[in-house]
Every structure is written in structure tokens, then in C-alpha cells.
Amino acid sequence: MARAATTADAFNAVAEPRRRQILDALAGGERPVNDLVRLLDLAQPQVSKHLRVLREVGAVDVRDKGRQRLYRLNGHALKPIHDWVKNYERSWSERFDQLDVVLEDLKQKEEGNGSE
Amino acid sequence: MARAATTADAFNAVAEPRRRQILDALAGGERPVNDLVRLLDLAQPQVSKHLRVLREVGAVDVRDKGRQRLYRLNGHALKPIHDWVKNYERSWSERFDQLDVVLEDLKQKEEGNGSE
DNA sequence: TTGACACATTCCCATATGGGTATATGATTG
DNA sequence: CAATCATATACCCATATGGGAATGTGTCAA
Structure with missing residues (x-):
């Protein structure tokens, strides 16, 4: 067996530093993906992938606004x-x-x- | 790049459920490896490997006693x-x-x- | 010394990454 | 409709697992 999926639970999701950075950034309020791309200085696809993981464990919620997707923290998962x-x-x-x-x-x- | 090593920090070490179980078991006090093997119902080599990870992030300390090795919790790492x-x-x-x-x-x- | 006991380490393998790059999808604008 | 912007997905690849099985190491007993 390999390591558990990062989407298995919050413990695994949060083990990745980038994802903690994302949550920290969202602590200030809702943000579109591009904001996070700039803040983390990481490529857009990687940010989207991290957000997917965080969404799967329920640590963030999404909301559509035009062509943007606004992500919001959901600390309950922690x-x-x-x-x-x-x-x-x-x-x-x-x-x-x-x-x-x-x-x-x-x-x-x-x-x-x-x-x- | 692959996922960060489990020994990279406490976050990664603790992402594994078995390792949290070990720490929980050690919360009651010092224990030899075999105790953990029975408590976790896991093979001895696996337990030893998990203990190694926990040691590397400083979450447990070891002490020799005859042929046994007594592990003790060090919650400070958490x-x-x-x-x-x-x-x-x-x-x-x-x-x-x-x-x-x-x-x-x-x-x-x-x-x-x-x-x- | 030999054997038994308590652990640690090594090797093998299926699996899940996380980043890079290219591409698909959806909405907005001209 | 075409072009552009904002994101999400798909693919590729090097790497680190976690468990199973076998073996190495150190200690105690006979």
C-alpha cells in the first residue's frame, strides 16, 4: 500500500505547506484563483490542484462570479x-x-x- | 517533485493514522515496541518504521532497557x-x-x- | 556457545503524489 | 463568431511512501 490520499482527510490535506499557505491567504476573505497564484508565486494549474484537494476535504468552498471562481475558507474541516x-x-x-x-x-x- | 517526506515535519508525520494511534497510545506513558504491536494489531517492522518517523520529527524519545526499547511521547513536536x-x-x-x-x-x- | 527474544533494517512493489507543460472548458468582450 | 481572460484537467515523471517478508543486530538465558 502507498501513502494515503491527500484527499483522505484534513490531516493529509494540510500536510502540504502550499495548502496551508492557501488557507492562510483565504483567512483574510474570499479570493479568486489568480490572487492565490500571485501570493504563492506558484503556477496556476498547481494552485487549482491544491484547491481541489482542499475542496475535497471541505476546507474551502467555491462560488462563481463571472469568469472567476471565488474560494472561501471553511475552517470547520480543521x-x-x-x-x-x-x-x-x-x-x-x-x-x-x-x-x-x-x-x-x-x-x-x-x-x-x-x-x- | 513528489510529496514531501513524512519526516519533513510534524504535519507530515502525523498525517498517517497509525502514527497518531501510536502517539495516543504513548500518551499513557512509556511503552516497549511489542506493546504497540499488540495495541495497533500491526506487524512489528511496520511499527518500528512508524516509530522511526516519529523519532525523526522529535515526537517520541527512546530509552534502552535490556533488550527492549521504551518509547516515550514528546508532545512538544506537535x-x-x-x-x-x-x-x-x-x-x-x-x-x-x-x-x-x-x-x-x-x-x-x-x-x-x-x-x- | 547456542538459542530465544526484542527490535531495526533491507528489499520489493503498488500507489499517490506535486510540479511542469499542454490543452480543454466557460464566460466576457469586440 | 473570434479573441481573450480565468480556471480546470490531462499527461508525464521523479520520488516517497506503507505494508509484507526476510534478515541483521544486540541482549539475556541455559
């Missing part, structure tokens, strides 16, 4: 990554234990307020 | 991933703005206490 890596935060954050207590406290208060 | 994905948390956490304010407040107090 949640699994965040959820997974969050559990290792203890390893480097010495104040995590402290923060943990505070967050737990916050959660209690919030439930008390019944704001959901 | 910090770059956390730092990157953290910026997208807004996308799915509706209460992020609220939390943001609280954290900012905490930061202020902390600096006031001069606890570093």
Missing part, C-alpha cells in the same frame, strides 16, 4: 485536527493545568446561566 | 500544528469571541501578577 492535537497541549504549556481549572470554572458558570 | 490550527478555531467555535475576551482578561491579570 476541527478534527484541533481536537486531536489539543490533547497534547500539556506537553508544552506549563500553565495548562492552571488554565484547565479556569476553563472548567467557566463551563460551570455557563451551564448555570443556561446560555444554550 | 506545538507547531497546534499553533497553526488554533488560528482557525473561530470557524467552528461560536463562543470563541466570548472566550477570547476572557483569555485576554486572564492574560492581563497574569502579567499583573508577574508570574513569569
Whole structure:
């Protein structure tokens, strides 16, 4: 067996630096492909291919506008990554234990307020 | 050019599900290779190869004990991933703005206490 | 020393890249 | 309709897999 497809999940899609650059660029808002081509200094077909991968894992959405295609970030697809890596935060954050207590406290208060 | 090496950085290393499983297993503490072989239900050479990748990106450390090799998690290598994905948390956490304010407040107090 | 045990490394192979280049598709303009 | 602009796809190729199988290396026991 070979390596898993980059479209297998967000972890694989985001392993490629160019694709992280694209997401970072889209964090500022919707952008057409040519914008990304200039920003990344990469050939247009390559950018389109990276965008395809990001679309397949749901990290970006597209919208047509005349002859342009506007890509927009959909960070929701990155949640699994965040959820997974969050559990290792203890390893480097010495104040995590402290923060943990505070967050737990916050959660209690919030439930008390019944704001959901 | 082909895909970047899995040993290029933590992002690539962690794109492989088996390697995430290994890290999760090591989260409980130091373990010999055979433990992982049983837990992952994977052949020993494959486990050793995955461990090599994780070692090369600094996600695990090794220690010799007789004929065993005890692997230990080093979550510090995962910090770059956390730092990157953290910026997208807004996308799915509706209460992020609220939390943001609280954290900012905490930061202020902390600096006031001069606890570093 | 010999054998067993715990791992690491090597070799083989099917597969999926990521970039380069050429070309197809779709919309807009003249 | 023809020409042009904005993208997407198709192809080619060098490269790095991840698993399977066999073998090498170091340690402990008899």
C-alpha cells in the first residue's frame, strides 16, 4: 500500500505547506484563483490542484462570479485536527493545568446561566 | 517533485493514522515496541518504521532497557500544528469571541501578577 | 556457545503524489 | 463568431511512501 490520499482527510490535506499557505491567504476573505497564484508565486494549474484537494476535504468552498471562481475558507474541516492535537497541549504549556481549572470554572458558570 | 517526506515535519508525520494511534497510545506513558504491536494489531517492522518517523520529527524519545526499547511521547513536536490550527478555531467555535475576551482578561491579570 | 527474544533494517512493489507543460472548458468582450 | 481572460484537467515523471517478508543486530538465558 502507498501513502494515503491527500484527499483522505484534513490531516493529509494540510500536510502540504502550499495548502496551508492557501488557507492562510483565504483567512483574510474570499479570493479568486489568480490572487492565490500571485501570493504563492506558484503556477496556476498547481494552485487549482491544491484547491481541489482542499475542496475535497471541505476546507474551502467555491462560488462563481463571472469568469472567476471565488474560494472561501471553511475552517470547520480543521476541527478534527484541533481536537486531536489539543490533547497534547500539556506537553508544552506549563500553565495548562492552571488554565484547565479556569476553563472548567467557566463551563460551570455557563451551564448555570443556561446560555444554550 | 513528489510529496514531501513524512519526516519533513510534524504535519507530515502525523498525517498517517497509525502514527497518531501510536502517539495516543504513548500518551499513557512509556511503552516497549511489542506493546504497540499488540495495541495497533500491526506487524512489528511496520511499527518500528512508524516509530522511526516519529523519532525523526522529535515526537517520541527512546530509552534502552535490556533488550527492549521504551518509547516515550514528546508532545512538544506537535506545538507547531497546534499553533497553526488554533488560528482557525473561530470557524467552528461560536463562543470563541466570548472566550477570547476572557483569555485576554486572564492574560492581563497574569502579567499583573508577574508570574513569569 | 547456542538459542530465544526484542527490535531495526533491507528489499520489493503498488500507489499517490506535486510540479511542469499542454490543452480543454466557460464566460466576457469586440 | 473570434479573441481573450480565468480556471480546470490531462499527461508525464521523479520520488516517497506503507505494508509484507526476510534478515541483521544486540541482549539475556541455559
